[in-house]
Each structure stands twice: as C-alpha cells, then as structure tokens.
Amino acid sequence: MERSVCGATCEACGATSYPRHAVCPQCGGRKFTDLEIGGEATVLTYTDVYALAVDFETRYLRLAMVEFDSGLRATGQLLDDDPRIGKRVRTDVGVVRRPGDEKIEGLQFYPI
C-alpha cells in the first residue's frame, strides 16, 4: 500500500502547493506532478482540542500546523508530549481517523 500524502508541482511554472488545487495558484496551469509531503518541519502553531468531531474515541487531539523547509505548510496530528512553537519535527504517514471500519491515513508529526 502506498503511504504518502501529496501536494502538487505545476508542470508549467514549477510552483508547489498543498493541498492541491484544480488550477495552479501562481500561473493558472492545469497540469501537475505529485509532490510527496514529508520530511522535517518546524511547528508553526498547535492546539489540544477537546471539542472533537465524530470518529475519535479519545479525550483530546493534539493538532498542529507545520512549515517544511521548502516553505510549504501542512496541518496534521502532532504526537509530541512537549509541544512548542518553533520545535523541529519529522513527518510520518499513519492512521489519523477511523470512521467505522475504515482507516484514513494522513500526516503525523513526531519530535526528532
């Protein structure tokens, strides 16, 4: 099974984006190649959320926005007991949500 989360690189201008758009935010191009999202990043902000949506059997979730060294950013689950703004993290892809028997995979950030 392919374990990756992808953004897009515009074939016309080379601009990268995550998440994908139907049209390149920079040049309006419509052809893209997959851009795997991952690697090391810096925590931009985070929260422990207790107001949960359905599908989560936990008391709270720790979510974060991170910035990769490329400048791209992503939102995901932060698996770090000592979170702070500016901390370096590494990215993995794992199960982030379980609606019924389904398993949805996505970005998870761990301390380095």
Added chain:
Amino acid sequence: MRPVYIVGAGMCKFGRSEISFSELMCLSSMVALEDANLGDVPVDGVVVANMGAARVNRQTAIASALVDQLCLYPATAEAVENGPASGASAFKVAVQAIASGMSDVMLVTGVEMMRAVNGLEGTDFVASLAHPEAEYIYGVTLPSLAGMFARLVMDRFGVERKHLAMVAIKNHDHAMMNPYAHIQQPITMEGILTAPEAVVNNPPIADPLHLFDCCPVSDGSASVILASQEAAERLGGVRVRVAGIGQATDTHAVHEREDPTDLKAVRIASQKAFTMAGLSQSDVDVVELHDAFTILEIAESEAAGFFERGKGHLALEQGETRLGGRLPINVSGGLKGRGHPVGATGVAQLVELTWQLRGDAGDRQVEDASVGFACNFGGFGNNVVASVLRREA
C-alpha cells in the same frame, strides 16, 4: 444601482428551540413583516440563509417552505448556504435583487436549529466546512482552527488569556441587556481565569481557548425586510440605508495563507464595504463582529481597520469597545452572548444594527448611532461579508 433600505427587522430569542424548523423560520419572519407594516405592498422575494437543515433537520428547499407558511406566493424563493457567512450572503443576494431593479421588497431570514442533534454531531456538521483532505480528516473542528490561530496571535502580538477573558466578560455583560440573547449570565475575571476554581469553571476546549472563549450552540432565526427607495417612501418611518456591502474569499486550508494570522478576507471585504458606502472606519458608531471565539473579535477589529494590527487587545483593555466606549463592539452580546445559530447570525447582526440606528435598542442603545458596521465571518475566514448601514433622516 438603486438604493436599498431596511424597513423591517425582527428575531426570536436565541437558545434552545422546542418548535419545528418551519415554525422557527416563520417566527422572526412574521415579527419583521409586522415591524415593516407593509400593508398592500407585496413581498417580491424571499431569501433564506441556513447551513445545516439538510443534514441536521432533514429538510431541504426551505425557502419554498417559508413562502408556503407565510402564503407569500408567487414570491421568488431561494436558500443560500455559505457556511457561517450564510446570513450576510443571503442579505447581499436580496440587496442585489432590489439594487438591480428586479425586485422592490425582499424578506431575508437566517435560521439554524443545530441543537436538534447532540454536541458531537453538531461540532462535526460545522467542521465539515474545513478542507476535506488537508484539515477535516485530522479531526480539525472550528474550535481547533481557532485554537491554533489564537496561539499564533498570542505569540506574535502579546495578546494574553486575560484579554480573551475581557472579550467574554464584556459580551456577557452586553448580552444581559439583550432580551434576545441566548446567554444571560454575568461572568468575572476571577470566575473564569484567576481564581483556583476557574480551572473547573472554564475548562480547555482548544488550548489556549477555554469554554468561555467559545460561543454557545444555539437555535434561532432573524429576519430583515428590504425595500427600494420608492417602496420605503410609501412605508415611511426611520430609513436605514444599506450603504455598502463587501465580500472576499481566501484559501480553504488555513495553513496555506501567506500569514495565517492575517484575516485578509476580512480586510478586503471591509475595505470594499467602506468604499461602496463612501464612508470610513472613523464614521462608525456601532460594530457587530463575528466573535465565534473571543480571539476573533480582537483580530477582526484590527483587520476591519478599526485598530492597528496588534493593537486591538489594547483598545479592549482600555474599555474602548464596551458600551459607552469610543467604539462599542458587540453591544448585542455578539455570538458569544447572543448565541450563534450559524445561518441566522449574519442576519441577527444586521437586525441589531437596524435597531441601534433607529434608536430602538433599549438599555444597550449606543447614543445617537447613525452608522453601523457588521462582519460575518465564514469558514475560518475564507469567506467574509462586511456591511455598512447608515441612518437617513
């Protein structure tokens, strides 16, 4: 464009509704129609603002249902779903109908009955506005977006939890003067922040935001009647002119914004509304902002241009945004105190401004208010509608 006037306004008390969805829509609509006292002037069209009836109340085509309840046939009817900005969006659609000359009198009703489902379902229904692949799957809910936003703003601009508490205390105090408000409960800095029991009274919801930083989940409806100049002149009374409306969008995923603390859509929508009105921020006497979370009142007060960036919390601290202050914000209680039936909120803001400009706001009346501003914040700032209303002699 033809000038457009608000000639009637009404709402029900927000809170928990025991009546049916259709009855809830009718309630504020009938109050607003009575307020407008239309006589033999017909209603040409109805626009209903709502976000979740299809999912939460299992009812669709709700504007047709409202026309039927009110026997307004053959009036035009459509519903507008634009997330939490549905209310002001529906208002904008109705204003355009009159400004274009296609209609003369329009009814706009915002309605939401979200307490029909449990808290988990309700939170999930609102969370479904987040980016499906880049946010929602991770468990992102509106409180979590607000929590991440708040942490970043607090880190950069020196906003502290006490400032967030000041917004909550102010808006609860204001709501005590609003008989239509969901929350009628005075709170203190000790009770929600500084006393030892505050940890129990005010638990975290999306750290650094706590319970009293978040608006309640409410049912409710709010309505306005809009009219062309000719129709408004036939009706008489104090005229409230829709002086300007501005709308702007931004990226769906919050992390994709160049500066996630910059509420760019609020900035652009507000500028557009002021430009259309030919007025500026310094002309405004009374403001309704979309404080679904306390941090948003501070951030929107800056993005809408009332205070410099990073200075909104200082104006709050000085009491400038309280009733009696230089620029009263959310004298209705805001979303925090009045409540937040999602589709109704944008209309309720305009109902409050109408009452303020007509001098009908009772104990919470801002003295001699002649220009009002409202910001209806959709998504997490990815779709914002700003309105400027002005009293005409």
